[in-house]
Amino acid sequence: MPVNYIDMARTFKSNAEQVGIVQGHRLCPGCGAPIIAKFTLMTAKKLGFEPVVGLATGCLEVSTTIYPYTAWTVPYIHNAFENVAATMSGVETAAKSLKKFGEIPEDRKFAFIAFAGDGGTYDIGLQSLSGMVERGHKVLYVLYDNEGYMNTGNQRSGGTPTGSNTTTAPVGKVIPGKVQIKKSIVDIIGAHEGVYAATASISDPADFFAKVEKALNFDGPSFIAALSPCTRFWRIPDSATNSVSKLAVETKYWPLYEIDRGVYRVTRKPRQFKPLIEFLKAQGRFKPLLSRPDADEIVNKLQEYVDKRWERLLALEEATKDKYLR
């Protein structure tokens, strides 16, 4: 039976230490990242895994481990910005080796989980992540995608959406903010061999938990890209983390899908979609773009893009059905 949150509440109650991440962390009010960490860890614990987590430098890392404090009650390692995948490759291999040497019991059921932001994933950490996936380390890599270098004050990343106003790609008189399209990171990771890759949204906990479960039980590396609203730099109310996530799914901005060994599956197909403008309008980061005289033109292009991408996803689902590469 799939894990559900009522059952989780029954299990964990108010004992966050049993989940793995506890109170007293210093992430901004309403931050999406601790919710993503909590969803992931609760699922792992509920399934009987012993989580060991690795963090890339970023919001979640700095705010949870300000020495001598730590918000983690599971083993935790942060090494640097670009190398959480390599670091966790080492941790996972150590466990494998120590089992082989007979120094730890064979039946220890670890869940090696890496958490990284978009900077540590799309940009500086992409090589290390690709290496980890290519080598087949059994690590679940969870991207909390807040779509920019938010820890350092909203700089552009490869995960920043088109038209978003950031400090290094600001909306100016000539240039309308970021002009490039966000990398399709799940497709990049999903294009490796023998990997499970998926998108997730906190606005759909059941889908989120199911994907974590699938990832942890997957015989190989797995990757989950979870949209992580940043209240501060998406310029949204602290309370809007979930509602904006929901809008992202409903407007095709953040389609929920997975790639399991080459097989695409769209895990949520809303009957009706909302126009993309609703997602954009809900956030102050798009306000400078939307105030431009050419706003309509740009928004139309973006709408066209998400429509096409959705059609393409459905086509890929159809084309790859049951055609597992391995």
Next chain:
Amino acid sequence: MMNIDLKKSKAVTGAEAVANAMRQIEPHVVAAYPITPQTPIVEYFAKFVADGVVRTEMIPVESEHSAMSAVVGAAAAGARAMTATSANGLALMHEIVYIAASSRLPIVMPVVNRALSGPINIHCDHSDAMAERDSGWIQLFAETNQEAYDLTILAIRLAEHEDVRLPVMVNLDGFILSHGVEPVEFLPDEVVKEFVGKPKRVYPLLDTENPVTYGPLDLYDYYFEHKRQQVEAMEHAKKLFPKVAEEFEKISGRKYDFVEPYKLDDAEYVMVALGSTNSTIKYVVDWMREEGFKVGALKIWMFRPFPKEKIQYYLNGRKAVVVLDRSASFGAEAPLYEAIKSALYEATIRPRIGSYVYGLGGRDIVPEHIRKAFMDAIEGNLLVDEQRYLGLRE
């Protein structure tokens, strides 16, 4: 000089010697990326893994940055973890080299010394190791393949000592040692296994009953204290090295120390150097001694922590000291020279001292060069503030 029993020895390259030390150590995890001239170490070791000679799990990483990152993860997890590299590879690791030391992870890494670009060059000098001299790693330098083998084994014990807990670089000269064949006396496998023992685990990540946090954000209120601990750990390394060396002598009959004096008893002119060049220096010492010159040599086995007291002990009161550096520090004195000169500040009778940079990018150093530097010292022709070059065209 090392006494190697030629009957018990095997002619091998430095790379093969080091790879065999690693085979006997049998670490839990080796993560490595090939780079000339370190490549044969990784190749030999990969073959041991492929043939099931060792149980080690090997991670064929996609870069040196990931090699160091993975061994940091593995060591933190509680495994004995090793890697090896050279030059640009070491430079790419640089960021994590510091993190390994400050996380107090006893990783042992043979470094096959090669010139750090640019322009790109694959041959020996010490610019790679010198770029890491303030990283918090213990740095040992081998003169011969035998030493590279021995120091790799010895380094495990030093690194993992509970009062030390620091990573160690075992430096061996690129091509000269790594690809040069010399006789090496191998210890029996079981003797090495017993010597290195099982790793002592300190805060292993896989102990989920006692979860620890590695690598927190350490600000102005505690960072300084953690750095002070690293200073102390280096002091401990200095105190414990003779003990570990003594134990190694018991199993091998080979004696290691911070430095190795060569014909120093009555020497008035002493040359100081790191690595394989010491063999050439010893040859020149013998040659010049035959001519009646009171020359000698002081080989530095341990560069970090820097054995200042030993240097002072051996160099105090000599007429002159010549320091050979296989790397330059642009805009400042060469690294070894700077350190020796600084150590001699406290000497009661300060010798004259001169700096010679040689062998950059693998430029050959020949006995005549060394003799020339000795003759400068003997003739009173040393200038403390002048950096000279051996084997350089004007």
Next chain:
Amino acid sequence: MALKGWKEIPIGGVIDEPGKSREYHTGTWRVLRPIVDLDKCTHCMLCWLYCPDMAIEITVNEKNRPQMVGFMYDYCKGCGLCADVCPVNAIEMKPETEFLEE
């Protein structure tokens, strides 16, 4: 908290007290305070699920059903996400200034 000297702390920057962050009370950041009307509350657990600060206090009743109890004000930063996700509007965000007397 008195700062410790270098001889008193674990080596390597390791923190060996899991969950020590609980000694740091983020509740002082709060501008808006969530107040729950337990008469309206259906104990659906959405607030518990979403709270980014793990600041929802719950219990499990004799029927093995999780029950909303209230908020851990030592940690609640007042983001209001609980109120936003509450399907029956049982949580109201009130200015912290209203509680200054307490």
